[in-house]
Amino acid sequence: MTNKIKFSLILGIFFTFLSVSLSAQLEKGKLVDGIAAVIGNEIILESDIEEQINYAAQQGTAAANKCQVMESILNNKIVVYEAKRDTLIENRTEAIKENANLKYNQILGQFPDEKTMLAAYKFRTGYEMKTAIEKIDSDQYYGQAKYQSITQKADVTPNEVTDFYNTYKLQLPEVKDEVTLAQISIYPKLTESHKEEIIGRLKKIKQDILNGESFESQARIYSEDPGSAPNGGLMKNISKGQMVKPFEAAALNLQEGEISDPIESEFGYHIIKLERRAGKMYDARHILIATTPTADEIETAKKELDVIKTSIEQGKITFKDAAFKHSDDKRTKFNAGILTDNAGSDRMERLSLSPTLGYQVAGLNKGDITDVFEDELNRRKAVSIVKIEEVIPAHQLTIETDYDRIKQLALNKKRNEMVEKWIKQRIPNIFISIDNRYADCSFQPELKKSILTK
Structure with missing residues (x-):
């Protein structure tokens, strides 16, 4: 049989x-x-x-x-x-x-x-x-x-x-064309005037709430968090450790019903209202203004990353060390910048790459580094370079x-x-x-x- x-x-x-x-x-x-x-x-x-x-x-x-x-x-x-x-x-x-x-x-x-x-x-x-x-x-x-x-x-x-x-x-299935890739991604830095403009907007929203507007209605109008904005900024049954540290620290320092001053997290700037706290769980509303960079801020980041790429190509620093030192991608910076698929493998099928990534590495060979390109990381604008660490042609699986x-x-x-x-x-x-x-x-x-x- x-x-x-x-x-x-x-x-x-x-x-x-x-x-x-x-x-x-x-x-x-x-x-x-x-x-x-x-x-x-x-x-x-x-x-x-x-x-x-x-x-x-x-x-x-x-x-x-x-x-x-x-x-x-x-x-x-x-x-x-x-x-x-x-x-x-x-x-x-x-x-x-x-x-x-x-x-x-x-x-x-x-x-x-x-x-x-x-x-x-x-x-x-x-x-x-x-x-x-x-x-x-x-x-x-x-x-x-x-x-x-x-x-x-x-x-x-x-x-x-x-x-x-x-x-x-x-x-056993044939393995399709695969690549191993390493990435360095950085978030464009906002200018001080841009940060102050965002903080000023949130301060005004907070004052409007203190003057009688409901936090819920203001969140629906102004918050840029797609998950909570339609629900008036409400997030229920949050457990300790679930949210990013700046958010949690600010939320848990509030009294029920109190609203925070603007605080910064990796997603942008927030004002937070603590609704309820019970043991290790709490409910909170927030209004997020994302730190969306301007065209000039993106261009500045591109130039910064291009300098890093040049240093790598000139042998002044390895890609691994550059990823550890400069990358904002927490998933990869401690692992030489190596990208992995959903199963945790560093060998990824070319056909499964995102359209942006697939386009950038098309036609490149082992050791090549892409030009700096605009990317998205954790729902935020970023700029990236990618190195082709390995190219694995299509083949039948073998034990070797x-x-x-x-x-x-x-x-x-x-x-x-x-x-x-x-x-x-x-x-x-x-x-x-x-x-x-x-x-x-x-x-x-x-x-x-x-x-x-x-």
């Missing part, structure tokens, strides 16, 4: 989850959708299955059929259901609900009004859309938490990695050149097997009902028993 990697492994991890992407999930307004299965008090909708099939096709796994996808989602939902019953997993219901409201407001900020947004996502009400976002985030959190709990002791030996490679090497990647695939497989074994043990103790449209699917016997008869 030919060995095959299971569908879930081809997708990269056991949990593909229902939240492939927020926009894809919201697109159909799925609250008015057909139910394919019920697991405890969790449900699977027909559109969940269709969207996973579409996602699989986009990832090059179009051969996966509806039954395979259904079984994968059933397994995910069983884990989610059990996770919500697990008292050792922190209950984050309130935090998830609050975060859903923030996401809703962020999406709303991209549309002229709520009606237009709801029409675009095919929801009847804001409540329906918020509920859908909350459901996605809840499944994501609880599923991942339980998955990690089940697989926390998983590990693979070098021999197991080699055995995995020898068994599955003909099925891709050991770490193959080890991760082998580890994923072991984790999958641990979770699948755990699921089989749990199925007899869970109410599961599957629509008889899936009666012809070759599910594992335990799931087969759950298919409704006509």
